[in-house]
Amino acid sequence: MRRKIYDKLLEWKRLDHGTSAVLINGARRVGKSFIAEEFAKMEYRNYVMIDFATAKDDMRITDTFKIYLADTKEFFKRLSAIFGKTFYERETLFIFDEVQKFPRAREAIKKLVADGRYDFIETGSLVSIQENVKDILIPSEEIDIDMYPMDFEEFLWAKGNETLMDMIRECFAKRVPMGPLHRVAMDAFREYMIVGGMPQAVKKYIETDDFKVVDREKRKILSLYRKGIREHAGTLAERVEALYDFVPSQLQEHEKKVVLSDIEPDARMRDYQDPIFWLKDARVVNVAYNATEPNVGLRMSLDHSTVKCYFGDTGLLISHAFDENELMAEDIHNHLLFDDIALNKGMLTENVVAQMLAASGRKLYFFSRSSPTDRKDRMEIDFLVSKSKLAKKNNVIAIEVKSGKNVTHRSLDKFKAKYSDWMGEPCLLWDRDIKIANGIAYLPLYMASLL
Numbered sequence: 001m002r003r004k005i006y007d008k009l010l011e012w013k014r015l016d017h018g019t020s021a022v023l024i025n026g027a028r029r030v031g032k033s034f035i036a037e038e039f040a041k042m043e044y045r046n047y048v049m050i051d052f053a054t055a056k057d058d059m060r061i062t063d064t065f066k067i068y069l070a071d072t073k074e075f076f077k078r079l080s081a082i083f084g085k086t087f088y089e090r091e092t093l094f095i096f097d098e099v100q101k102f103p104r105a106r107e108a109i110k111k112l113v114a115d116g117r118y119d120f121i122e123t124g125s126l127v128s129i130q131e132n133v134k135d136i137l138i139p140s141e142e143i144d145i146d147m148y149p150m151d152f153e154e155f156l157w158a159k160g161n162e163t164l165m166d167m168i169r170e171c172f173a174k175r176v177p178m179g180p181l182h183r184v185a186m187d188a189f190r191e192y193m194i195v196g197g198m199p200q201a202v203k204k205y206i207e208t209d210d211f212k213v214v215d216r217e218k219r220k221i222l223s224l225y226r227k228g229i230r231e232h233a234g235t236l237a238e239r240v241e242a243l244y245d246f247v248p249s250q251l252q253e254h255e256k257k258v259v260l261s262d263i264e265p266d267a268r269m270r271d272y273q274d275p276i277f278w279l280k281d282a283r284v285v286n287v288a289y290n291a292t293e294p295n296v297g298l299r300m301s302l303d304h305s306t307v308k309c310y311f312g313d314t315g316l317l318i319s320h321a322f323d324e325n326e327l328m329a330e331d332i333h334n335h336l337l338f339d340d341i342a343l344n345k346g347m348l349t350e351n352v353v354a355q356m357l358a359a360s361g362r363k364l365y366f367f368s369r370s371s372p373t374d375r376k377d378r379m380e381i382d383f384l385v386s387k388s389k390l391a392k393k394n395n396v397i398a399i400e401v402k403s404g405k406n407v408t409h410r411s412l413d414k415f416k417a418k419y420s421d422w423m424g425e426p427c428l429l430w431d432r433d434i435k436i437a438n439g440i441a442y443l444p445l446y447m448a449s450l451l
Contacts (some may be wrong), residue, residue, distance in 0.1 A: 001199055002157045003031065004146050010262055012143065013119065018090065020139070021109045021120035024101070026147035027283035028228065029264065029357055031199040034240045035147070036095045039121070045091035048083050052101040052105040053314045053315070062188050065104050072115040082177075089117045100132040102126040110139040128233060128281045137184045148283075148359040149313040152446055156188060158202050164188065169253055172450045173445070175436055182444060189446040194351045196315015202437030212430055222396035225284055226328035239264070248286060251347035255368065256308050269305045276307065285309045286354050287300040294419050296395040298365045299386055306368060308352035317351055323436050349403040349445060350382060353429060356449040362393040367415065376418075377413040382439040385451055387424055397451060402430045412440065427451060 024032045033051075045384050055061045060082050068075045070217055074289040080087055099106045106127075112120055121183060123144070126132055150158065153165040163184060171178050176359045195205045204210075204217045226241065233240040233352035246263050250256060258276075260267035279285045290306040311317035318336070323351070336348075354364055367381035383399040396419075400412045403441040409428055416426055416439065427441045443451075 001030075001154070003147075003149070003150070003154060005041060006194055007143060008145055009035075009121070010043070010144075013043060014048055016143075018116055018119050019113065020149055020328060021113055021122060021139070021141055023122045023124065023142050023144050024147050025124060025144055025283075025289060027149075028125050028224055029200060030147050030149055030283070031094075031149055031260050032125075033097050033176075034199070035098070036123055038123045040093045040095060043094040044119070046085060047086045047093040047095060047096040048079065048087075049097055050105070051097040053098040054107060056102040062102070063107055065102070069108055069111060073112065076115075076117075086125075087118060090119075092117075092121045093121060094136060095419050096122040098121065098124055100127050106142075107136040107139065107322075109135070110141055112285060113139070115139040123151065126228075126278075126282050129232075129278060131232070136309065146283075149315075149355065150199060150202055151197060151356060151359045151449060152189060152192050153449075155192045155195070155202060158206055159188070160351065161188070165242065168447060169450060172447050175434060175441065177435070178431045178444065179433070185444065185446050190336065192319060193314050193348060196318075197314040197355070198313055198315065201315055202287065204329075214315075215319050218316055219323075221322055222316060225282070228282065231277075233275075233278055236275050236278055238279050239272060241357075243272065243279060243309070244284065246315065248309055248347070251317075256347070256350060257368070258307050258309055271371050273304075276309065279309070283312050286358045288354065288362055288366050288383070290368050291365040292367075292369070293417070294367055294381075294384055294396045294398070294422050296386055298386060298396070299363070302365075308354075308364075308366060310351045310364070312355065312358075314348055314352040314355055318348065319383075321347075330447045338373075344403070345403040346354055349429075350401045352374060352447045353383065353399070353401050353445065357385065357451070360449040376414055379415050379418075381415055382413055393421050396422050397424045397449075398426045400426075400428045401445075402428060409440070416440075 009022065024036060026032050037049060048063065054270055060273055076087055097107050109120060124252050135190060138270060156164055168185060196218065198221055201214050201217045205214045228239055229240050229244060242263050250258055258267065260272055261373045265274055276287060280287045288308040290303040291301050292303050293301040320392055358364060361437060362385050365384045367379060367384055369377060369379050381398045382401045385397050386393050398412060400409050407428065407430060412426055412428065416423060425441050427443055429443055429445050431445060433444060
């Protein structure tokens, strides 16, 4: 399936000419190994893929890294013998798959890149947690590329639709309605939200058009995540798993903030900072932080004690949330598709917007302020993003997400009045077509990634 990260890899190969290595970082089952191998097959004369999930126990390979790295000529000669391949200068790619399983290989990148003869791609998850970086020097020659679940456009490509997103971009840029195509786009978007963007789930959906089969595939991934927590989170495992299970109920709340006392009585943020980081580094969740001042440089005004945790993939969230012995799986998916179930869909629509913003390279911020005395100062804004091109003022876009018929936006109005010099055009994302009214852009949900 076509993935946008392929173009990023092409750009790296063209511009860096072997002076750096790429680390593809992403959740398990997001397609890292697949895209690295596809890139190798298409863009190189030959390649070697070392899967350290198994190779870490192969003495031939581990000893080669431990003993012979000082002499790269001998190092590559031994790898050539192990894999039975001839290596061609500037035409061979080495893929270090699941490199976090053997940190020494990641540290070796500095010397291997300096050798200059071959290219290197690493793939991994949990590449920043302490157990995977202790006692090694992270190479400065390593370029990180985050890989996310398939975005809406990639989902459309998988379904064979190559043109709809171009029309969406054009209508977004001109701020004109989609017209009859809006329903087509919303129907496809609901499919995307339900299936999600995990490649295995999308593939099953394209092949079978059966939500029950898709749900089974998603539950395999969720089980893998839970197993990973228990195997790799160490002393944090109990709290990481508790947080993992808590996310759906937290997202059903109006403000969707993580309330730690709901997970564990008397819990404080210091108790859960590491579990939150663990799930974030595993790309299981996308974390949004409260920006207390909506100015350019949102990172500078973070309140780390107030966060929201969104599931990295909304399709997985649905299967995770509705897990009553899998009895409801097919019914839930069908009802969501036809939008005919009494359900708090706010948690799904806000989660999918978070997913789309993250996949487009946005850091996630929201705005939350409460005042016991001044109602005008009580505001909840779902997301804040900075404009891609900065100006002297009006650099921050406030985004509200609506999932139902109630499209009141009191917080957005108060925010707009208070921070008019800082705000760009405020946006309300909903399931209807584009309209501009009272200085607010009402945009279909499927345009979230264009903001």
